[in-house]
Amino acid sequence: MTSACDRIDPYHPSDAPSDESFDIESAEAYVASTAVRCGGCRHRTEVICLYCRAGTACGEPLECFTLHEIHGVDRALAQQLGRWPAFRLDERYGAYVNHCTHCNAVHADLHSEPQLPFYDIAGSSAVVLTRLHGTIRLNGDYSVDI
Ligand SMILES: [Zn+2]
16 A cells, blocks of 8 residues: 555645545644734735644654645635635645735745744744644645654
8 A cells, every 4th residue: 555645746736636635634733823024015914824733644643743835735624724815825836825915925934944933833922823623634744843
């Protein structure tokens, strides 16, 4: 049996077949949101990312991890993410990224450096967590909190 994790297909994220399998699952998932000042238009704009207190990636249990490079979500998660329309699949990135609500500039990397808002979600007082319903299923990358 081939693991879904063996599949590498980052270039066709949006036309996923209905029987698509998902590598990452979490029944304790949150939308982490905060505001950043847009480098394009200087307005403040809301940005989000997905954060899980517990879940699995390719069947391996994980705790407290942040999702990025999300390129596929199941229908239930897509519906919940509809509340944050500025966070959407962008073909140039092949993944979900945040867009400025004023000028549509992309805010792609909000987690990789300590000064970025989603570097330490659990330790940040500026980040608000909104619980997602049910079990979320998606394909993407993740980083585990230290
Ligand atoms: Zn902007």
